[in-house]
Amino acid sequence: MFFKSKNLYIEWSEVTIPWLKIFTIEPYREITDCPSYAIDELWRTVLICEKTLREYYKPDKINIASFGNQLPRVHIHIMARFADDSHFPESMWGERQREGDLILPDRAVFETRLIAALNAANVCS
């Protein structure tokens, strides 16, 4: 976890692409179980994550997903996908296509930028 606000936190998924997971702090089962202020913050955070991932990593596509079948608790995956990553054009839950060893810029710089963007949008840590 590298960011936490009153309603949500963000962590990396430990894989070979830039892959963020946003969790609500309260363990709601579905998005429509969340109170509206938490949904608003969740959507705003998704957009800020997407925008910052695009600006920093310049991916070929952004992928977003909310499943939670194994862990029925609201969390949203936001992934920066590249044409030469391990699974493209399949989803990261699909069949592996290649080795996909991407050379990616420094993650810590991205974190600093994302946190600044979230704070500027009043998603405050």
Add this chain to the structure above:
Amino acid sequence: MFFKSKNLYIEWSEVTIPWLKIFTIEPYREITDCPSYAIDELWRTVLICEKTLREYYKPDKINIASFGNQLPRVHIHIMARFADDSHFPESMWGERQREGDLILPDRAVFETRLIAALNAANVCS
């Protein structure tokens, strides 16, 4: 396509679970390329689809995804998942787990309810 507003349309994905796809009418590449009024309508529509799917089909989990790697155009998948469907607990892009012949209530009744809920929320056809 069974619903169309000024900014988006909704169609079924032809598979064995209740699976909706929401497309923006303008072919934006990423959600953050959409104008804010279209993003607002998209999020509101996602919530209304989720709520109506839950009420009508009583699924074990809702899954939501936005990929577009093959077709780089904003569209959001909303799926009603059941413990005995073909892929559960894997995502619908993961490995098939079983035959999964679900007996589901009438799709036309669901469409009528969803359209009424969208219109009531000013997502107007």
